[in-house]
Amino acid sequence: xxxxxxxFFIFLxxxxxxxxxxLNKNLKVQNFLLLIASYVFYGWWDVRFLSLxxxxxxxxxxxxxxxxxxxxxxxxxxxxxxxxLVNLSLLGFFKYFNFFIDSFISAFNSIGIEMDTFTxxxxxxxxxxxxxxxxxxxxLDINKRxxxxxxxxxxxxxxxxxxxxxxxxxIERASNLLPQFLRKRKFNNKFASDGVRQILWGLxxxxxxxxxxxxxxxxxxxxxxxxxSSMLILGVVIFAFQIYADxxxxxxxxxxxxxxxxxxxxxxxxxxxxxxxxxxFWKRWHISLSSWLNDYLFTPLAVEFRNYKKRGIFLAVFxxxxxxxxxxxxxxxxxFWGGLHGLYYIPVIFSKKRFTSISTNKGSKVKLDFSITxxxxxxxxxxxxxxxxxFFRSASLSDAFGYLKGIFTQxxxxxxxxxxxxxxxxxxLMATEWFQRNKxxxxxxxxxxxxxxxxxxxxxxxxxxxxxxxxxxxxEFIYFQF
Amino acid sequence: MNNYLSEFESLFREVLENEDIVxxxxxxxxxxxxxxxxxxxxxxxxxxxxxxxxxSSSEILGWQNVGExxxxxxxxxxx
Numbered sequence: 358x359x360x361x362x363x364x365f366f367i368f369l370x371x372x373x374x375x376x377x378x379x380l381n382k383n384l385k386v387q388n389f390l391l392l393i394a395s396y397v398f399y400g401w402w403d404v405r406f407l408s409l410x411x412x413x414x415x416x417x418x419x420x421x422x423x424x425x426x427x428x429x430x431x432x433x434x435x436x437x438x439x440x441x442l443v444n445l446s447l448l449g450f451f452k453y454f455n456f457f458i459d460s461f462i463s464a465f466n467s468i469g470i471e472m473d474t475f476t477x478x479x480x481x482x483x484x485x486x487x488x489x490x491x492x493x494x495x496x497l498d499i500n501k502r503x504x505x506x507x508x509x510x511x512x513x514x515x516x517x518x519x520x521x522x523x524x525x526x527x528i529e530r531a532s533n534l535l536p537q538f539l540r541k542r543k544f545n546n547k548f549a550s551d552g553v554r555q556i557l558w559g560l561x562x563x564x565x566x567x568x569x570x571x572x573x574x575x576x577x578x579x580x581x582x583x584x585x586s587s588m589l590i591l592g593v594v595i596f597a598f599q600i601y602a603d604x605x606x607x608x609x610x611x612x613x614x615x616x617x618x619x620x621x622x623x624x625x626x627x628x629x630x631x632x633x634x635x636x637x638f639w640k641r642w643h644i645s646l647s648s649w650l651n652d653y654l655f656t657p658l659a660v661e662f663r664n665y666k667k668r669g670i671f672l673a674v675f676x677x678x679x680x681x682x683x684x685x686x687x688x689x690x691x692x693f694w695g696g697l698h699g700l701y702y703i704p705v706i707f708s709k710k711r712f713t714s715i716s717t718n719k720g721s722k723v724k725l726d727f728s729i730t731x732x733x734x735x736x737x738x739x740x741x742x743x744x745x746x747x748f749f750r751s752a753s754l755s756d757a758f759g760y761l762k763g764i765f766t767q768x769x770x771x772x773x774x775x776x777x778x779x780x781x782x783x784x785x786l787m788a789t790e791w792f793q794r795n796k797x798x799x800x801x802x803x804x805x806x807x808x809x810x811x812x813x814x815x816x817x818x819x820x821x822x823x824x825x826x827x828x829x830x831x832x833e834f835i836y837f838q839f
Numbered sequence: 840m841n842n843y844l845s846e847f848e849s850l851f852r853e854v855l856e857n858e859d860i861v862x863x864x865x866x867x868x869x870x871x872x873x874x875x876x877x878x879x880x881x882x883x884x885x886x887x888x889x890x891x892x893x894x895s896s897s898e899i900l901g902w903q904n905v906g907e908x909x910x911x912x913x914x915x916x917x918x
Binding site: 430657659660706 | 876880883897899900
């Protein structure tokens, strides 16, 4: 079920009413309702793949308990390996099987050994990259003795499958989300209405900004050989705003929906395009994934490589980004995208004596202090990120290089079509977020807000109006494919 | 214990370049802005050098706060 579909807007009030007004006496029953609702939400898309979620849930539920009960380090490690094996095999088979077979065969072909192409017709189960990461972190944290497993199976299963964040995150940690399933939620009017505002802001980003950018970007990326270089540059810049509006819009809806049910998710985006450097960008973009990679991949690698000083740190950063690339998609263009981000850290790591991490979980602690001299840094960071998007958006690595070459070789005439309305949407988006940059989201009006209630209602009305007027053809969320 | 804590404090101040850092056994990375994942590696390297010891990877990855880091050092120095 898509957040931006009519189905969801029938589903959501039904679950909401049952949750707060019918089944509100018993916590376990309430959790069970959320579990069933989550499975219905997922099954709407494809019932068959529910079995994978349930498998991953059962495995990590039992393994979590087993690790906790054992004091023998070898046994603990063995259980942990089993959890990793199951989750990574699910991910490996459904997401990477064809990619590895393809790469393997073309490697053989390139050294003169002819092999027939052999790939399977595998459908990628939506959300698999997200929930497998969530369950793996559960077992990893228990193994590190940072978390005590729950014996409440329904609570755990709901933690894994909770519908607001099941298909595209945020990848919640058990330490934050699981306890929320184990204690009674009270309806808080302020919190829930903030959720509604966040949903509205997310819908605006998705339906008005991202979905209107999509046809423009798609046509440029599919005809890049025929477009003037000015259009190619415009195409990737507009894509930067499309993907931000799409993914952060999705996240705003997810966090807002969770708030309606009394759950507090961690912040996933912290106005990333206002970053003054690449390491700051990664503290603000898809925070739940980058902090996951930071904790479970980068840190263990860096600890291993610590005796090689800065070179060791760089190697850990670079490997982390290559894997992050592969996480996003089974294609060499994604690996290249990750590698490029890794290379951007060379000046960060080697120029300063001390420097900053690739991501932290500190979220909203990263405040935006701003002075006018920061503008060049922000613009430079934005264009560095745009360069990587050529690889992220192109269908393949050779298309990406073709696109890049086109920017430098194709005639630089003035763009043949200028999408003025897209500029307007993007300006509204960015101006609002700049104004609200120290808040949780674009429409958060708390007691300290300077926006008067009358204007707030004008804004809500205009946004709803815009959503109905500028509705384009419904598009899936970009991150559903990962 | 207090001795270790003050030695840790001066190491932290030096590595994180912040003279205002005050440590307790319960201090975690969340309490100190500069203490992030890359600086953490530098801290580990400096602590190992300062006390002339080597930690295992699982020790390093298991620490929850400054107190546990000090416990690891103590266990190695006072064998």
